Amino acid sequence: MTQDPVGEPPALGPGRVLRLSRQGGLAHFPGLARPRCVHCARCSEAQLSELQSLLLALSGIPDREAGNDRRRFCVALVDEGGEVLWSQVVAEESAPQALLAWWRRAEIAPLKKKTDGQA
């Protein structure tokens, strides 16, 4: 269920936002699955460099592993208009810990009033 477009990630830069979301698990919690945002404009050069390396490292990581109720990380790079420039889904057990650390401290998008399962 990898979303398009895929391929090599575009360069990070001002105006672009990295959206990170954790999905799956034993239940679907719309609140916990909400995307979290890293605004490139607010990152230092070193941080952007680290993020760019992380994105490059995601290619080749399986989007899922065997079994059920596992969690997955969805990573999407969007432009100012909200268009998805690049996206990738990776199995949580295979995702770099550094990516999980970014997800933990990223800003959470506002909650929709009533979920339709598409948080």
Next chain:
Amino acid sequence: MSVSNSPAARPFLPPYLLERVANGGSPRLRECARHTLLVDSRFRARAGAVTLPPGSQRRGEPARYVHSAEQQQVLPGKLVRREGQGDSGDPAIDEAYHGLGATYRLFWEVYRRHSLDDQGMALLATVHYGKEYENAFWDGKQMVFGDGDGELFNRFTIAADIIAHELTHGVIQHEAALEYAYQAGALNESLSDVFGSLVKQRQREQRVEEADWLIGEGLFTERVAGRALRSMAEPGTAYDDPLLGSDPQPGHMDDLVETREDNGGVHINSGIPNRAFHLAAMALGGHAWERAGWVWYDTLVDQRLARNSDFATFAGLTRDNAARRFGASSEVVEAVREAWRTVGVLP
């Protein structure tokens, strides 16, 4: 945003999720992250990498193995309790052991199934997986349980139906091997909930009207506005919480959720077949595992149940299996048919 440490940058972050380490921009954290990235592959659990220990040669007797990951993300971890050994005093270890036993007993004593593969396969569980890990999963060979974060979630062994849920994924894997996406995936999830609930009800010797039909009761801490992960009787009503959001499960085909998230909504749309089972069981009365349970079990092991089956296919097979086991003109057939009609799967 995220990488800034200013107070204004944190209004959307719930306290329990606040990053516990230093500012993301600090050299220390960056170095830490780089180091973690490097060693990642050495410590992460790999899918199905475990070699299973010996199973049980004697039908009617399980072969249980409970391991502890000791807060690491390693599988299977250290063996801490095996078949026949007494309680350890560690709740997670003992709950896992007894949950495996209760699940084995339902499948053996009611449906004469000898473990997940009907060949005595070892029942392997790992507890204390990861640090504050808020999930439980089936990895293709074994069950894995986190301790929860203590803020939203308690330890995941606390609910016997969750242990049975994960084990039932193993049974499904050895039978229809339903694809884990969209309606087939929702059937996979629903079957795990059905037999998870049956294990709990049988443990408590409950009749259908006495059961709560909740999945994962006890998993939430007191801070959460919710009763459980899911309600089979009333999908969509299990929780409504500021952090978790509201329970997105539908109970009727008119409300089927089309989404790419959650593997195509496997934990969302499972509410529909869950409710169908509840309705059939309630109509029949008595113990749910005796008649409704048999119909669902017969369908789970039915060779006609394909990997990509949808709700309608599954519903048709349950109706057929009800007729085979209980007679074409039996009340079981009528109860099953009416249940699927009520949720909008059958016309």
